[in-house]
Amino acid sequence: MVENTISIIVPTYNERDNIVPLIERLSLTFSNRDYEILLVDDNSKDGTMDIAAKLAEKYPVKVLVRLSERGLATAVLHGFKYAKGNIIGVMDADLQHPPEVNAALLKAIENGADMAVASRYVPGGGCPNWGLVRRVISKGALTLAHIFLPTTRKVKDPMSGFFMFKREGMDQIEFKPIGYKILLEMLVMGNFQNVVEVPFIFEDRSSGRSKMKARQQIDYLKHIFSLMRRKGELIRLLKFISVGLSGVIVNEGILWLLTEFGGLRYYISSLIGIEASIISNFILNDYFTFADRRSGKTSSFISRLLKFNLTCATGAGIQYGLLLLFTSVVGLNYLLSNLIGIVVAFAWNYTLSLVWTWK
Numbered sequence: 001m002v003e004n005t006i007s008i009i010v011p012t013y014n015e016r017d018n019i020v021p022l023i024e025r026l027s028l029t030f031s032n033r034d035y036e037i038l039l040v041d042d043n044s045k046d047g048t049m050d051i052a053a054k055l056a057e058k059y060p061v062k063v064l065v066r067l068s069e070r071g072l073a074t075a076v077l078h079g080f081k082y083a084k085g086n087i088i089g090v091m092d093a094d095l096q097h098p099p100e101v102n103a104a105l106l107k108a109i110e111n112g113a114d115m116a117v118a119s120r121y122v123p124g125g126g127c128p129n130w131g132l133v134r135r136v137i138s139k140g141a142l143t144l145a146h147i148f149l150p151t152t153r154k155v156k157d158p159m160s161g162f163f164m165f166k167r168e169g170m171d172q173i174e175f176k177p178i179g180y181k182i183l184l185e186m187l188v189m190g191n192f193q194n195v196v197e198v199p200f201i202f203e204d205r206s207s208g209r210s211k212m213k214a215r216q217q218i219d220y221l222k223h224i225f226s227l228m229r230r231k232g233e234l235i236r237l238l239k240f241i242s243v244g245l246s247g248v249i250v251n252e253g254i255l256w257l258l259t260e261f262g263g264l265r266y267y268i269s270s271l272i273g274i275e276a277s278i279i280s281n282f283i284l285n286d287y288f289t290f291a292d293r294r295s296g297k298t299s300s301f302i303s304r305l306l307k308f309n310l311t312c313a314t315g316a317g318i319q320y321g322l323l324l325l326f327t328s329v330v331g332l333n334y335l336l337s338n339l340i341g342i343v344v345a346f347a348w349n350y351t352l353s354l355v356w357t358w359k
């Protein structure tokens with residue numbers, strides 16, 4: 001068996017007090033293995049680079065310095081360029097990612113995984129010192145990724161910054177990350193079939209300061225949006241909207257035809273019109289909007305049709321409920337209230353279509 005070479009990429013910015021214990025602990029973790037550590041430093045002001053240079057005399061450490069660029073994700077990409085391993089790991093320098101967990105990540109890869117993610121959200125993992133607000137933001141961000149970027153669903157913690165992977169999985173990626181979340185980019189754009197998660201406890205920072213700011217939340221949303229665009233998920237949304245509009249025509253048309261020429265009372269033809277538009281929307285979505293997710297895996301045509309009917313029925317209930325709520329309790333104009341109802345019901349229908357009917 002040819003021995004694997006492991007490259008661990010560690011972005012650093014003002015981590016003076018953390019990198020000595022980091023490198024010592026990594027060297028114990030990888031003792032007897034062919035490995036290198038690439039510190040990618042963006043010209044830290046606290047002497048991180050001098051300490052790193054000293055470490056490089058004793059350990060297989062390389063120091064890459066960028067003078068004119070800042071940013072976590074691009075620093076990691078810079079590290080990828082110089083890494084010589086066929087297995088590559090990424091982690092933070094601040095010891096919030098316990099270096100010893102790399103042993104479990106490497107084991108998972110050598111047992112056949114294409115990628116191993118150190119995860120806060122599998123049993124045994126966690127971030128015990130986080131407050132409620134931070135937890136809610138993190139879970140909200142996670143849910144957003146899971147809904148709109150289906151390839152992230154195979155991982156419970158796609159926002160982790162601590163992971164390891166087989167290099168060939170990223171061969172085809174044209175990286176365009178925004179902000180912090182390089183793993184998200186790799187999961188969505190890369191070729192990693194078998195991804196496993198290894199639990200870890202996200203420790204408190206013992207030294208130095210976090211560079212995380214509110215801007216990162218906005219960057220995250222931009223990144224999600226950019227990935228959706230690149231994966232065709234925005235086109236899907238536009239298709240779903242077009243189909244919905246076509247349903248209005250079907251609904252009105254059948255109501256008119258059956259009432260004028262079919263001899264039915266309008267409150268009967270309306271019910272037939274509604275169901276007909278649900279069915280026509282379903283067929284169009286099945287063959288057009290979600291063509292790529294239809295191909296005979298988990299659910300049959302009939303079960304998808306029933307799910308879509310149920311989704312639309314509850315959506316209509318939500319719309320009607322909001323109309324009543326906003327007119328009688330809040331005192332808004334009934335047309336405006338109805339519009340709010342339509343928007344929320346649309347979001348409901350689309351989300352359920354993504355995560356249930358055509359999941």
Ligand SMILES: Nc1nc2c(ncn2[C@@H]2O[C@H](COP(=O)(O)OP(=O)(O)O)[C@@H](O)[C@H]2O)c(=O)[nH]1
Pocket residue numbers: 010011012013014015040041042070071072075091092093094096209210211212
């Ligand atoms: N090279 C480089 N590293 C960075 C930059 N920002 C953060 N880091 C490093 O990325 C890791 C995670 O950053 P941190 O501020 O701890 O993020 P948090 O854990 O989400 O609060 C640490 O090792 C930082 O030193 C940057 O602009 N450039």
Ligand SMILES: [Mg+2]
Pocket residue numbers: 092094096205210
């Ligand atoms: Mg940190």
